[in-house]
Amino acid sequence: MDLTTPLQYVKGVGPARGQQLEAKGLLTVDDLLHYPPFRYEDRSNVKPIARLAPGEMATVVAEVRSARMVSFRRRNVGLFEATFLDGSAKLLGKWFQGKYLEEVFLPGRRVALFGKVEFDSYTGNLSMMHPDYEILSGDEEDADAGLHTGRVVPIYEAAGKVTKRIFRRIMHQVLEALPPQRDEMPRAVLEKYKLPDRWDAIRYLHFPPPESDLRLLNAARSPAHFRMIFEEFFWLECGLTLKRNRARAM
Numbered sequence: 001m002d003l004t005t006p007l008q009y010v011k012g013v014g015p016a017r018g019q020q021l022e023a024k025g026l027l028t029v030d031d032l033l034h035y036p037p038f039r040y041e042d043r044s045n046v047k048p049i050a051r052l053a054p055g056e057m058a059t060v061v062a063e064v065r066s067a068r069m070v071s072f073r074r075r076n077v078g079l080f081e082a083t084f085l086d087g088s089a090k091l092l093g094k095w096f097q098g099k100y101l102e103e104v105f106l107p108g109r110r111v112a113l114f115g116k117v118e119f120d121s122y123t124g125n126l127s128m129m130h131p132d133y134e135i136l137s138g139d140e141e142d143a144d145a146g147l148h149t150g151r152v153v154p155i156y157e158a159a160g161k162v163t164k165r166i167f168r169r170i171m172h173q174v175l176e177a178l179p180p181q182r183d184e185m186p187r188a189v190l191e192k193y194k195l196p197d198r199w200d201a202i203r204y205l206h207f208p209p210p211e212s213d214l215r216l217l218n219a220a221r222s223p224a225h226f227r228m229i230f231e232e233f234f235w236l237e238c239g240l241t242l243k244r245n246r247a248r249a250m
């Protein structure tokens with residue numbers, strides 16, 4: 001594998017997913033590496049349901065016990081409610097206009113939920129309103145669960161059936177398979193502006209370490225973001241300078 005490898009030939013992608021990624025303008029491995037997350041979530045706070053407290057942001061891994069649409073007098077307001085169990089307690093998940101979730105939250109499925117914990121005064125249970133969720137399945141759950149919970153997690157815009165979870169798995173696989181890439185930025189420029197190495201910046205951009213500042217990441221102001229933005233302007237300015245010099249020489 002190298003930067004020019006078409007994405008459809010990357011393990012786990014294939015022709016069908018390759019076409020869906022191509023619709024996003026992602027054709028090669030290099031395109032994928034330059035497709036940054038649009039936000040980040042701190043999912044390091046993974047807890048059993050019984051230890052959750054109202055008001056905190058947390059991640060829960062649990063099994064769907066039941067799911068249903070709740071009827072209201074106003075027919076244009078639909079509330080989808082699912083009950084989750086993890087062996088320690090029960091948690092309710094609620095989504096307005098969530099009828100589409102009837103085919104997602106099937107009893108027995110294991111899921112990861114991330115959101116703000118609230119106390120449901122009507123049922124006396126803890127709940128999450130509109131939590132982010134990811135379906136966990138079979139061997140994949142054990143193999144790459146560490147990519148999706150227990151850390152600062154990158155959130156990518158989905159491409160068709162290439163979900164946020166699949167995006168992370170493909171991205172991680174590519175980063176692990178590629179050797180460190182050469183940094184073409186002049187060393188003097190890197191030292192002057194205290195810029196990180198390009199390969200380090202790319203890896204940080206996609207999988208930030210636990211001590212990363214979430215506010216800087218979500219504002220695209222982390223050192224990695226700054227490095228990649230600076231690089232674009234640097235090479236653009238170099239190109240413009242060459243063009244002006246050629247024009248003067250004519």
